[in-house]
Amino acid sequence: MFDDDELLFSERPEWSDVTPLEQYENLNPLAPIFYTDEYKDATNYLRAIVKSGEKTKRVLELTENIIKQNPAHYSAWQYRYETFITLLFPSSPPKPSKALATNPMVIAELALMDELAVRFLKTYQVWHHRRLLVALTRQPRRELGFIKKSLEADAKNYHTWSYRQWTLAFFGGAGGGGGVAVESSDENDIDFEVGEDLWAGELDFVDAMLAQDIRNNSAWHHRFFVVWGCGVREGELDRERISKRELIFVKQHISFAPNNPSAWNYLRGILRHTSTPFSSVAAFAEPYTSSKESISRDNIVDLDNPRPGEGAELPCSEALEFMADVHEAKTTEEGVNSAVEIWKNLATEHDTMRKKYWEHRIRSAHRSLNTATNAA
Amino acid sequence: MTPRPVATDAFPTATSRAQAETEAVLLKHIAAPDIQQDPVLDKTSHMQFLVRNLVQGFPSRYISQDASQPWLLFWTIQSFSSLQVALDPANKQRVIDKVMKWQHPDGGFGGGPGQAAHLLPTYASVCTLAVVGRSGTGGGWDQIDRAAIYKFFMSLKQNDGSFLVAHHSEVDVRGIYCLLVVATLLDILTPELVEGTAEFIASCQTYEGGFASASHPSYSLGGELLPHGPRPPLGEAHGGYTFCALASWVLLQPYLASIANDSRPKPAINIDSLLRWLVHMQGIDIELGGFKGRTNKLVDGCYSWWCGGAFSLLEALGVGGLQNAVSEEVPIDSGTPEGVWDDVDEGLLNRHALQEYVLSAGQHPAGGLRDKPPKNADAYHTHYCLSGLSSAQHHVFPSKLRRSQVEEAWEATDSHNDAMRKRCFSEILSWTEEEGGSHIIGGQNNRVNATHPVTNLTMTHTEQFVSYFYKQKVPARILRKKPTTSPASAPGPGTKDAPAATTTS
Known part of the structure; x- marks a missing residue:
């Protein structure tokens, strides 16, 4: 399929000992797929091999052929992995070790994965196979570089990002190095590359990704993962300093492009994660709820409360929603009234698609207030 | 009046450019306000599309879904159900016969004959049988090996409460x-x-x-x-993950x-x-x-x-x-x-x-x-x-x-x-x-x-x-019929x- 000169497996003398196995024998199935000859040929041989249980070198060739025609063929991947492990550990149970990284079979497999990941970026199996390999070789650092490169082709690829997060968590989660558990390894044998420095470049990496596209939600999520999601690493022990740093970061990014739900979600996320009341950033959010004309433009630079940028389209509905939450949290009648005012505004003017939701917020705020009043 | 675009704050990025392109395309599909015609669900042409896939088959580009054959069939069959169409008994039988080819001897269903068992095709196969199958010989329901499926499920369980989608495969909430x-x-x-x-x-x-x-x-x-x-x-x-997690x-x-x-x-x-x-x-x-x-x-x-x-x-x-x-x-x-x-x-x-x-x-x-x-x-x-x-x-x-x-x-x-x-x-x-x-x-x-x-x-x-x-x-x-009177609103809990x-x- 990718090389016209390549022979079908049925034409190769070295496969003549295998009897290919048709997919649907004695059945004329509904909803058939029109296979190419190459695909039909290769998968007929895979079925035969799976049935016989053969795990030899030529199975790697066969499964590679199928995977290149259909990277989502998970059974081909699964059988390839089992074969690979059998060949790699012919006489002992599989054991991760750094030494594997220089094994020619492993090197070849990783090189193939580099090629396939770029070609089939959206396939689960490509990334998972890689994960199985790296769990064996314990060499995560190379992965971070590779991921960075493949994000250049697709900056929001779900698999790529979650693979990066897996790599970081697996090789150095809470405190670094806590993330490893492999059935077959006993403690003394674990030799792998960990350390804080695996994580050292992550914030710079996120900064670079967000500089490319401030609206890349995958990058915002990664930032949350790195700063908040994985426990506290060394150098980040002063949580107050970290909170402050992150608040300044997200506020600045909101000021560049206020109508960016990713940034507002990050702001909400860190406030909730640190149990900080929304009201603590009300002074920042408020100017984003005004219409543009009403914002006074002075030369005072307030780092804690950066103002909307020149091109900002205001009012910004995320800011309105945020301020309504601030008011509602006061749990007073005035507070709820102010919140309701904003929700009505959103429902009728600024975010009419979510009218039902804003009405729901109005009802439930009234209800909570009534319950509180009755209880008092 | 043209609906307003998603605000870009004069700060264009790859995301806002892709968004603007999509808006331009969708704008052409907004019914003009002077056309008083309601949009029609073209059931006939959707049925033709589905029947073509079912009877003639799927074109070669669907090779990429060769490991998702149960899904191709489930999507088709369940779309019929949505469109209020049922298959005739002969074709039902053909569907059942095909699905049963996917059952793995060690439990669960694979993406095609001879393919490894996997949680996703297991759902698609079982649900297809729910639509077209029946009890008794050849009906599918009694041929589902429930004990083996259970064993297969247990073999995928991880100690954090999750499940692999298949052996040596990934964990995710779809599975x-x-x-x-x-x-x-x-x-x-x-x-x-x-x-x-x-x-x-x-x-x-x-x-x-x-x-x-x-x-x-x-x-x-x-x-x-x-x-x-x-x-x-x-x-x-x-x-997608949110639906699966919530369900x-x-x-x-x-x-x-x-x-x-x-x-x-x-x-x-x-x-x-x-x-x-x-x-x-x-x-x-x-x-x-x-x-x-x-x-x-x-x-x-x-x-x-x-x-x-x-x-x-x-x-x-x-x-x-x-x-x-x-x-x-x-x-x-x-x-x-x-x-x-x-x-x-x-x-x-x-x-x-x-x-x-x-x-x-x-x-x-x-x-x-x-x-x-x-x-x-x-x-x-x-x-x-x-x-x-x-x-x-x-x-x-x-x-x-x-x-x-x-x-x-x-x-x-x-x-x-x-x-x-x-x-x-x-x-x-x-x-x-x-x-x-x-x-x-x-x-x-x-x-x-x-x-x-x-x-x-x-x-x-x-x-x-x-x-x-x-x-x-x-x-x-x-x-039960909804009362026709319009009562005062009810304070729910x-x-x-x-x-x-x-x-x-």
């Missing part, structure tokens, strides 16, 4: 959803199977409110799971109810942030009210189901539509409808706009449904656009009245797991279409069948299938921070 639907339908759900799974699901919720594909557990150096260590989600909040959460309620009284700490999800995230996935006017799958991504017809359909699931957790559900608690002959019906609440999403999206942008002129113009139609989008349309047309809710009817009809067995089986059975069958609760854009001709919010089968298929495997009778539904629905049987 868990598929496993839980199958286990519930086939009456093989045990406490042992799902212990720790709710904790895993909860750990996949991200700071945005939606759910990610999976999470990563913390281990001690000795390799033991640290129950209180961080379990960061891998990947951002995503519509899993709903399917785990019978188990959670069964352990409600022990002293272990119980997992929890944040329903407020989930609701907020879900409503924000609905695009604005210029996006025709379609749903997107992640923050700052583009609308896509398939999220009509993954996100749009998730709102019904929220009702099982006490959010939205509550007034209607509670109203069923009032006996029909009480003669006091006052304060019972609340017409204000017809869902927390914009059902009207969602239907418009599917009808105006989701239909391919040559038949079949799609992500968005100018993309091609495919089997996947056809099914999920239709399911999403169905969820926007009908109000299907977990009726407490229905649940108690089903519970009362339960014949106790000497199974040691009887109480939980009864809960599974009555909760999955409690879902009820609200009479008179349909809002169909474009008129009755556009009506598609109501879909069970958890299984994504029709209500009838779900009922027949479940009844067979639990060996229990399902009581006839009592039809607080929905905020409402605990997960639990049975009180």
